[in-house]
Amino acid sequence: MRIAPVRRSAADGRLTLSCEVSHKDGTVPDLLWYRVHSRHEEYLTDVMDPFLLAALFVAMRKGEDLHVEGPVTAQLLENLEEFQAAWVQWRPEKYTAVRLTADREVPNRDRSAGRSALQTFSGGVDSAYTTIRHVKKAAGRGSYELTGAVMVHGFDIPLEEVEAYDTLYTRSIPLLQGVGVELLPVTTNFRKLWHSDLRYWEDAFATGMASVLTLFSGRFEHGIVASSEPYGSLVLPWGSNPMTDWMMSGGRMRIHHDAAGVERSDKVAALAKLWPNGADNLRVCWQGEHKDRNCCRCEKCIRTILNFKVSGSPLPASFPLDVTPDQIMSLRGLSEAHVNPLRQILVTARRRGLTDEWVTALADCITANEDEIARGITYEGGFPQLALTGDEA
Incomplete structure (x- = not known):
């Protein structure tokens, strides 16, 4: 090639x-x-x-x-x-x-003591937590001068859905400006060209993110990719992880895998406390009809709703619908990468002595999906199934 x-x-x-x-x-x-x-x-x-x-x-x-x-x-x-x-x-x-x-x-660019940084920003929990973590200097010695974020059109929001991307981008500009971060829009055919198949995308998506970050290395020295799993519950192989993300660093930009020491439920609790406006504008959904908002019925939305529940934080405005035990139990077609964060929520719930109906439903959902994984059962398209709506339930 x-x-x-x-x-x-x-x-x-x-x-x-x-x-x-x-x-x-x-x-x-x-x-x-x-x-x-x-x-x-x-x-x-x-x-x-x-x-x-x-x-x-x-x-x-x-x-x-x-x-x-x-x-x-x-x-x-x-x-x-x-x-x-x-x-x-x-x-x-x-x-x-x-x-x-x-x-x-x-050769490498001569490095000063500068710590100028750019992150990928989707509007989700992980990226929003990374934003406020560095803005508030909550990462200790690992805090960077985060002044930029890239929002990519063509990754989780398909290229043909222009209105959804424009709506999300426009809404996110003042959100990030409020904490001193400039939002840079990028459109690319990286996923549509080579990685439209989910099996390829789940391996390669971090190279896509690092590619976009490195594109702006004329201005920024560090590129930050938010962690998706904590150290204690890593899923390997997975496109973005603390073992290999740094290996995408070049002589113009160092790539960092951020906040793998923090569980997702603790991230949402921190958002609710440190950046409530960020929590109210979360957008985690990639399966719903409207990609600029949360459907509250896909695996990613339900998982995030449960993150808020288990952390003891009220649901923010970005999740207008709660989830029922029946809807939790109806989730099917989950891969190991989807089941793993649900296990983390269940462990946290039990550690905190929670006995709500949703905890039992979550345990049943995990067991059912683990059984299907063990038996090799897959669903059309390889995507998680949406939870039942109120009428269907």
Whole structure:
């Protein structure tokens, strides 16, 4: 595989960076692109690290060596050798370690004592907690000068759902401005081009996030990816994790996996206390009809509602509907990655002596899904099923 030099084109206040990715088998080259606001042009990187990160899993799937026709930092090339070693160990049936080269290897940027940081921001619990954690300097010596966040159109909100993305982005601008963080919009076809299949996406989504973060390494030295699981309940392999996220660091930006020492229920409790406006504007849903709000009936919404319940925090305005025990028990088609955070909630509930009906329903839901996983039962499309509505229940 070869990644051609980056092309830039401007229109309607937007700047598009694109490159052709050709394949050894001679198939039609793919066109990978990112679109940013023209006002952020000065933030952009001068190397092709983002494009190498984006294409890596495709090359590993096809077993094709990958050459970049342009500059790549030597640090990224070195780190991605170790990154591949981990994923080939985890998924030998899917991936092959490939040779990575570039026309020119460039040294690391001279690092000052600066700690300027940019994070990925979806509006969910993990990213919102990371925001307030660094703004409030609650990460101790690990706190960074967080002044920027990227919201990506084309990841959990599909490219064709423009209105949903615009609504969420517009709503999030003043939310982040209120804590001194600038929101940078990015649109990309990374997922639609290569990772529309959930089996591929769940492995590769962190390379997509690191790719977008690194795109802005002309301005920021550190890129922060919010943790999805705590150290005590890691699910491996999983696209983003504390073992391999740092290996996506290059010579222009260091990537950090943030707050794996904090459980999700403790994150929502901290949000309710430190940033109630952030809690009131949470958006965790990716399965509901409207991607700019929470449906309160998908696995991710129900899980977050239970996080608030188990933490003793009232449901924020972002979750207008509560969940019933029957709806909890109706959840099916959960993978190990979905069941694992539900187990964490159950353990916390029992540790705190909670005996509510939802606790019993959650235990039954976990048992039923564990049984289906053990028997190899899957559902059409491989996606978790939505909970029953009030009428269906």
